[in-house]
Amino acid sequence: MAIVGGTVLLGNGRRIETGTVIVKDGKIAAVGAKSKVEVPDGAAIVAADGRYVSPGLIDTHSHMGVYASPGVSAHADGNEMTDPTTPYVFSEHSFFPQDPAIDNAVAGGVTTVQILPGSGNVIGGRSVTLKLRPRRETRAMRFEGAPQGLKMACGENPKRVYGGKGRQPMSRMGNIFKLRNAFIKAREYAYDMKVYEDGYAKWKKKYERAQAVPKGAPAPGKEPKRRNRDLGLETLADVMAGKILVHIHCYRADEMLQMVALGRELGFKVSSFHHATEAYKIADVLAAEKISASVWADWWGFKMEAYDGVEENAAIVDAAGGLAIIHSDSPIGVQRLNQDAAKAMYAGRRLGLEIAEDEAMKWITINPAIALGIADRTGSLEPGKMADLVIWDRNPLSIAARAQVVYIDGVQVFRRGEGYDSWSDFDVGTAVQEVSP
Numbered sequence: 001m002a003i004v005g006g007t008v009l010l011g012n013g014r015r016i017e018t019g020t021v022i023v024k025d026g027k028i029a030a031v032g033a034k035s036k037v038e039v040p041d042g043a044a045i046v047a048a049d050g051r052y053v054s055p056g057l058i059d060t061h062s063h064m065g066v067y068a069s070p071g072v073s074a075h076a077d078g079n080e081m082t083d084p085t086t087p088y089v090f091s092e093h094s095f096f097p098q099d100p101a102i103d104n105a106v107a108g109g110v111t112t113v114q115i116l117p118g119s120g121n122v123i124g125g126r127s128v129t130l131k132l133r134p135r136r137e138t139r140a141m142r143f144e145g146a147p148q149g150l151k152m153a154c155g156e157n158p159k160r161v162y163g164g165k166g167r168q169p170m171s172r173m174g175n176i177f178k179l180r181n182a183f184i185k186a187r188e189y190a191y192d193m194k195v196y197e198d199g200y201a202k203w204k205k206k207y208e209r210a211q212a213v214p215k216g217a218p219a220p221g222k223e224p225k226r227r228n229r230d231l232g233l234e235t236l237a238d239v240m241a242g243k244i245l246v247h248i249h250c251y252r253a254d255e256m257l258q259m260v261a262l263g264r265e266l267g268f269k270v271s272s273f274h275h276a277t278e279a280y281k282i283a284d285v286l287a288a289e290k291i292s293a294s295v296w297a298d299w300w301g302f303k304m305e306a307y308d309g310v311e312e313n314a315a316i317v318d319a320a321g322g323l324a325i326i327h328s329d330s331p332i333g334v335q336r337l338n339q340d341a342a343k344a345m346y347a348g349r350r351l352g353l354e355i356a357e358d359e360a361m362k363w364i365t366i367n368p369a370i371a372l373g374i375a376d377r378t379g380s381l382e383p384g385k386m387a388d389l390v391i392w393d394r395n396p397l398s399i400a401a402r403a404q405v406v407y408i409d410g411v412q413v414f415r416r417g418e419g420y421d422s423w424s425d426f427d428v429g430t431a432v433q434e435v436s437p
Contacts, residue, residue: 001022001023001024001043001044001045001046001410002020002021002022002023002039002040002043002044002045002046003020003021003023003046003048003053003389003391004020004034004039004045004046004047004048004049005018005019005020005034005047005048005049005050006018006019006048006049006050006051006052006053006391007019007051007052007053007395008020008021008031008052008053008054008381009052009053009054009055009357009358009361009381009396010031010055010358010380010381010382011054011055011361011362011365011366011379011380011381012362012365012366012380012382013356013358013359013361013362014358015358016031016032016033018033018034018035019031019032019033019034019037019053020032020033020034020037020039021053021381021389022037022039022040022043023387023389023407023410024040024410025410026386026387026409026410026411027383027384027385027386027387027410028381028382028383028384028385028386028387029383030383031381031382031383046391046405048391051391051392051393051394051404052391052392052394052395052396052401053381053389053390053391053392054109054361054365054381054389054390054392054396055365055366055378055379055380055381055388055389055390056109056110056111056112056365056378056388056389056390056406056407056408057108057109057110057111057112057337057338057364057365057390058110058111058112058113058364058365058368058369058372058378058379059105059110059112059113059114059327059328059334059337059364059368060114060247060272060274060292060294060325060327060368060371060372061114061116061247061274061275061294061327061328061329062105062113062114062115062116062327062328062329062331062334063078063115063116063118063329063331064099064101064102064105064113064115064331064334065094065095065096065097065099065101065102065115065138066078066091066094066095066096066115066116066117066118067118067331068096068098068099068101069099069100069101069331069426070426075096077094077096078091078094078116078117078118079117079118079119079120079121079124080117080121080124080125081120081121081161083121084121084122084123084158084161084162084167084168084169084178085121085122085123085178085179085182085232086117086121086123086124086125086232087123087125087126087150087182087231087232087233087235087236088125088230088231088232088235089117089124089125089126090125090126090128090148091115091116091117091125091126091127091128091151092115092126092128092130092138092139092142093138095115095128095130095138095141097134097135097136097137097138097141097423098423098424098425098426099424099426100422100424100426100427101331101334102132102423102424103414103422103423103424103427104331104334104335105132105331105334105335106132106406106413106414107335107403107406107414107416108334108335108336108337108338108403109337109338109390109392109396109403109406110132110334110335110337111131111132111378111388111390111406111408111413112129112130112131112132112143112369112372112374112378112388113129113130113132113334114127114128114129114130114149114247114372115127115128115129115130116149116151116247116274117151118151119151119153119157119158119249120153120157120158120161121153121158121161122152122153122154122158122169122175122178122179122182123150123151123152123153123178123179123182123236124151124152124153125150125151126148126149126150126151126235126244127148127149127150127151127247128142128148128149129142129143129146129147129148129149129372129374130142130143131143131388131408131409132408132413133408133409133411133413134413134423143374145374145377146372146373146374147243147244147245147372147373148243148244148245149244149245149246149247149271149372150235150236150239150244150245150246150247151247151248151249152179152246152247152248152249152259153248153249153250154172154175154176154179154248154249154250154255154258154259155172155175155249155250155251155252155255155305156251156303156304156305157249158175158178159171159172159174159175162174172255176258176262179262180262180265180266182232182236183236183240183266183267183268184266185233185236186232186233186235186236186237186239186240187237187240187266187267189227189230189233189234189236189237190233190237190240190241192227193226193227193237196224196225196226196227199224200223200224200226203220203221203223203224206218206219206220206221207220207223239268240266240267240268242269245271245272245371245372245373246263246268246269246270246271247270247271247272247274247294247371248270248272248273248274249274249275250273250274250275250276251275251276251277251278251305251306252277252278252305252308253278253279253281253282255305256273256276256278256279256282256286257282257285259273260285260289260291270289270291271291271292271371271372271373272291272292272293272294272323272325272371273286273291273292273293273294274294274327274329275294275295275296275299275306275329276293276294276295276313277295277296277299277300277305277306277308277309277310277313278308278309279293279295279313279316279317279322280310280312280313280316280317281308283316283317283319283320283322284320286317286320286322286323287317287320287321287322287323290323291322291323292322292323292324292325292367292368292370292371293313293314293317293322293323293324293325294325294326294327294368294371295313295314295317295324295325295326295327295344296309296326296327296328296329296333296340297311297314297326297340297341297343297344297347298311298340298343298344298347310347311343311344311347312344312347312348312350312351312353313344314326314344314347314348314363315344315345315347315348315349315351315353315355316348316351316353318348318353318355318359318363319348319353319355323367323370323371324344324362324363324367325363325364325367325368325371326340326341326344326363326364327368328340337364338364338392338396338397338401339399339401340364341360341361341363341364341397342360342397342398342399344360344363345357345359345360345397357395357397360397361396361397365379365380366379366380367379386408386409387407387408387409387410388407388408388409389406389407390403390405390406390407391403391404391405391406392404402416403416404416
């Protein structure tokens with residue numbers, strides 16, 4: 001397939017005014033100026049003149065599927081609020097692949113999302129990164145090779161949930177204790193497992209030697225016994241080993257700094273602070289620590305820790321050299337990530353910051369891909385990357401912009417105005433579809 005003639009927004013801060021994107025076997029084979037990229041013989045031509053082409057949008061913070069629509073208690077599966085530390089639960093085990101919010105997100109140009117547990121617990125559990133392709137089960141939607149994440153939360157949510165039950169934590173002190181205590185236990189677990197693995201490797205060599213030379217070889221001794229497997233401690237051990245990325249729901253600047261210090265103490269690195277309404281106050285620290293801020297364009301004031309939010313948040317983080325990301329945390333907001341990026345860009349410009357359109361596009365393309373550990377495969381239009389693409393009817397940073405065609409791995413998953421069957425049973429019959437006579 002060759003997408004020819006559109007303004008190509010590469011997602012990495014650059015654009016090609018009149019470009020061509022070649023797609024082959026689900027990957028981007030070539031991208032460049034229309035005058036310089038040769039269209040292969042037999043390629044399907046998609047004319048994009050007067051339109052814009054961008055990478056598929058990426059949302060680092062979504063609860064679709066785990067809080068599926070219709071929004072009833074039967075579909076509320078995002079918080080395991082039976083214990084304040086639940087690193088042993090996985091969001092993918094709650095995800096409902098027929099959630100109609102998925103179709104709506106794709107119609108907004110979104111191709112990849114991180115599905116997180118909620119923020120009721122200090123440690124909420126593992127997240128999963130999904131491609132928004134119609135599949136019958138969650139495992140088939142997983143972004144192949146994407147690292148898992150661990151959702152943690154500080155501040156008001158955990159202390160409200162458990163304090164309301166007369167349980168610990170009921171204060172921010174309790175939040176930190178629960179977090180620290182869990183990681184201390186995980187460090188002991190990781191040490192014990194390493195001692196076992198080293199001891200078993202030595203024992204196995206002795207055993208194999210004794211088997212090969214029955215006479216004269218020293219007895220290998222008793223086989224080392226491994227301690228019982230603990231999925232929660234295993235999760236935290238993998239976090240400390242860098243195998244699982246840390247995503248923390250955290251609003252206030254002082255608490256984000258506390259989490260950075262706690263990470264140094266306990267051996268974990270924060271990939272992204274989510275919501276982070278006061279990220280602008282510590283933009284220099286976030287840039288130095290290479291910690292991204294997944295923020296809203298303008299949500300604020302709905303609780304005390306969100307009260308000091310400003311519309312210029314993302315722009316200030318970006319201007320300081322940090323990794324700014326626009327996220328949704330909403331089945332409505334996920335349909336409008338492009339508009340939220342535009343709002344945040346213009347707020348920065350009003351402040352006097354020179355934020356280019358191509359820089360603002362990074363907030364919903366390559367930057368979230370970096371935070372999710374998948375930037376080598378998606379997030380920008382470059383040869384060898386996945387062909388996750390959106391064709392827009394106009395500049396996607398326009399309030400009037402609409403995604404016209406959406407591709408995931410080079411396969412069309414949405415075309416505006418074209419009758420299609422929703423993959424959600426809950427959406428059947430809700431849209432008028434034209435039927436040829």
